[in-house]
Amino acid sequence: MTPVISIINKESGELVRSGRGLVWLTAIALVLSGFSLLLVGNTELSLLDNAQAVYMMMGTVTALGCLLAVALGSDAVAGERERGTLIPLLVTPLSKDMILTGKMGGLAVSWLIIYLISLPYLWAVGSSGQNLLPAVIYLALLGTPVVLGFGFYALILSARMASVRSALATSLITLIFLGAPLVLGPGLRQSQIGKIFDMVNPFAAALNSFDSVVIDSQPPGDQAFRLAIVLIWLILTAWGARRAMRSLQP
């Protein structure tokens, strides 16, 4: 087993195979269950058709993924420092790039699990409607860079602030700010400021793409700009995380 795989295995194993891991997996499932039951139980939501329910579910899954990414990213460096395991990790023959890859690999595995858990829910709310398959594809295509980007972002803060609590609080505030489109519908973002916010916000780009593909059945070509926004977010945060990791001294 290569060292990077070992770190991925350790990071994801803590979340997936341990008893504590099952708690958050159950919590994720309960959130998605509660959300699905709200869709059934609330007669006001009879206005929603399947496509809108799928779109809302995709936004919720992406937000849950980002939340997990922020928690893991905040712990990645500062947590190791607080537990006294950062220096032993840095003095191993592993390069800092390998440590970063391992940490983010663990996050990617956890996101993959959330994604897999969400599939039966997406099927349950959307299988009698339109665009379920594009929904599944676009959730992976745009959700993954957004989630990993938040992981990298939290890792930058974790490395720079050297405190899990500070990194987590700052990352969560950023996530709530960028995740505002979840509660502010497109109609409320039609001002010039709202349009600029959407143009630079990776979370909004992903949500707008979900809306465009699932509800409006627009072609993949129309999503190129939004995909570019989330990829730029991923590249910038990955670059920042690499720099932050390289600045770490044993």
Add this chain to the structure above:
Amino acid sequence: MKTFQILMISIILACGSAALAASSLDITLRAEPENPATPKMGDHLTFSSIITNKGDAPLRGMVAWLSLVRVDPGYEQPVDLEDWSAKKAVSRAVVIPGETFTIRWPMRLIQDGSYRVVISAAAPGVERIVTSPFADFTVLRKKTVESSRILPVAIGVPLLFLLIALWRAAVGKRSQFAKKN
């Protein structure tokens, strides 16, 4: 008394000229032939309106808009066009005399019920709103989110994780017990 007479004559003349100006715009409305015969929730409908300036003066700044009203007894209310992804309004800088143009009004049907759609138009030179004839349509109900599919998933997935947790706890206890003995 004389003032009253002058006032009445002015009002009558104003109403007459308004009616004259209003009659310079003509709007027709029809459903597109490709629309589904029995539309249901989630389907798309398109209506077309033909607007003609029948007057002899150009109309500047004309705006035409769509109104959609639910007419089921007890549910009479205007529909939020944003929910229906419908085009709300179209404006034209100038409509020259005799000019005719067509506007398409697509919409996505969100809720079941009986509806009445009408196109209205107004322009600074036209004193009254001009409306098209009504077009009526009925949207059939389609189950949106089906509880028969959601309930097994909503209960089953967390239950699965709970069972795995219980199974792991039982295995852990058994191995601890085996180690002790």
